[in-house]
Amino acid sequence: MSADLDEKTDRYEALLAAALEAAEIAPQEGTPLYEAAVECREMAQSYLEDGRHFREHHDPVNALAAFSYGHGWLDAGARIGVFDVPAEGELFTVSGSSHG
Secondary structure, three states, rough: OOOOOOHHHHHHHHHHHHHHHHHHHHOOOOOOHHHHHHHHHHHEEEHHHHHHHHHHOOOOHHHHHHHHHHHEEEEEEHHHOEEEEEOOOOOOOOOOOOOO
């Protein structure tokens, strides 16, 4: 049985919001990788806002897409190491990292 669209949209919105809270910029400020992390975070935040806008306008399909894209930006950043992420949980597809 396929997942209910509203339930899935709720879940992905919560996932993106939690991931934004949990992801900490890892590179040193003033470096190109720091700037890349800031851009990834801004994109994820923008997609969260876009998704919420779509939900308010009764467009759950585009809301779900926006939440998914936003999470993808954070997850990719975690994968390449520009974010420190929690060692446990299901917010990211990589295990936690520590850059000191």
